[in-house]
Amino acid sequence: MGSLEEAIKQKEFKDPYNKLVVNLLFTHSYMVSAQNGILKPFDLSPEQYNVLRILRGQNGVPTTVSSIQDRMLNKMSNASRLVDKLKAKELVERRECPSDRRQVDILITEKGLQILNDLHIHMEGFNNQVINLSEEEVILMNNLLDKLRG
Amino acid sequence: MGSLEEAIKQKEFKDPYNKLVVNLLFTHSYMVSAQNGILKPFDLSPEQYNVLRILRGQNGVPTTVSSIQDRMLNKMSNASRLVDKLKAKELVERRECPSDRRQVDILITEKGLQILNDLHIHMEGFNNQVINLSEEEVILMNNLLDKLRG
DNA sequence: TGATGTTAAATGTATATACACGTATTAGTG
DNA sequence: CACTAATACGTGTATATACATTTAACATCA
Structure with missing residues (x-):
């Protein structure tokens, strides 16, 4: 793959900030494509996979749709419809919340936990093959990305 | 915004590689949202903006659709339809290539150059406001991202 | 209490995307 | 030259996304 300039056939960038914007967009596409290759046989989108991991992290404590929305990586996407998709595949369960009937409690199912388990080994390999960096x-x-966002 | 863990309310990650994947997805979303805020009044998507810049970089030399496709940040998106959209807005021009009638030459128009010019000052501010990092x-x-992709 | 506001989730809708497939043109080979 | 393969671009289609709007339930306070 080499440098960004080579990859997208651009001679040079006006300044490093401009390059960084393009570099992040490009690297994102590179990673999502690779991730899709792993997730596709399991019929999951990256954000669906992420939501399943959020739910697993709850250790059985139900979460509301809006809490999922807050924690999703893409803030603009639609948690409600995404949960619908996961429910259709029987990977999550929905329960009306007794204390506030506007809310809906979401739980990961056994089948959902199983699919995450099956995915685990593939995702381990992903890190080594796709991210060509040392742990340091x-x-x-990670520190730079955290700082970037202010 | 602070750390990723705080932003998506996750206690900790299994390992730094896992965090990096999530961090890149999240930071991407953060940047694209901010970029959208600038581009929306100009009725451009980020990838449309990118294609206009590719064409401007040609300095009047025509480019084919497949060459644009190769240089796009999202390799899976559809250059043909994207060029259609830009043509509908009169930001690019299409010409049948005389030497190979399969190809279509694409050129940026005066109006396209003008819109990039109008955007320039907004994008300068973008770098300072959205990317909270020193030039170093x-x-x-940038070097880490280039290395990441191998 | 009831009028008003606020929140949670769902839905509507236009556009974008991923990916397979189709069509026309050129290249290559016996 | 005829035949096959490769290439460039366009199109079809299911799904995803961005963003506005709607509906129902709860909260507040005169």
Whole structure:
């Protein structure tokens, strides 16, 4: 793959900030494509996978749709319809919340936990094959990304 | 915004690689949202904006649709329809290529160049407001992103 | 209490995307 | 030249996304 300039056949960027914007968009596409390759046989989109992991992290404590929305990676996407999709595949369960009937409690099912389990080994390999960085570099990059957002 | 863990209300990640995947997805969403805020009044999507910049970089030399496709940030999107949209807004021009009638030459119009010019000042501010990093950190991050992809 | 406002979730809708497939043109080969 | 393969671009289609609007339930306070 090499440098970004090579990958998208651009001679040079006006300044490093401009390059960073393009670089993040491009690297995102690179990672999502790779992730899709793993998730597709399991019929999951990246955000669906993410929501399942959020629910697993709850350790059986129900979560509302709006709480899922808050924690989703893409703030603009639609948690309600996404949960619908997961429910159709029987990976999550919905329960009307007794204390507030506007809310809906969402729980991951056994089948949902199983699919995450089946995915685990593939995702481990993903890290090694797709992210060509040492652990120190990964930590550094995480710090830079956190700082970037202010 | 602070750390990723805080932003998506996750206690901790299994390992830094896992965090990096999530961090890139999340930061991407953060940047695209901000970029959209600038581009929306101009009725452009981020990838449309990118294609206009590719065409401007050609300095009047026509480019084919497949060359645009190769240089797009999202490799899976559809250059043909995207060019259609830009043509409908009169920001690009299409010409049948005389030497190979399969190909279509694409050129940016005066109106397209003008819109990029109008956008320029907004995008300058974008860098300062949205990317909270020093120039040294930006350069470091670019190098890490280039290395990440191998 | 009831009028008003606020929140949670669902829905409507236009557009974007992923990916397979179709069609026309050129290249290559016996 | 005829035949096959490769290429460039367009189109079809199911799904995803962005964003506005709607509906129902709850909260507040005169």
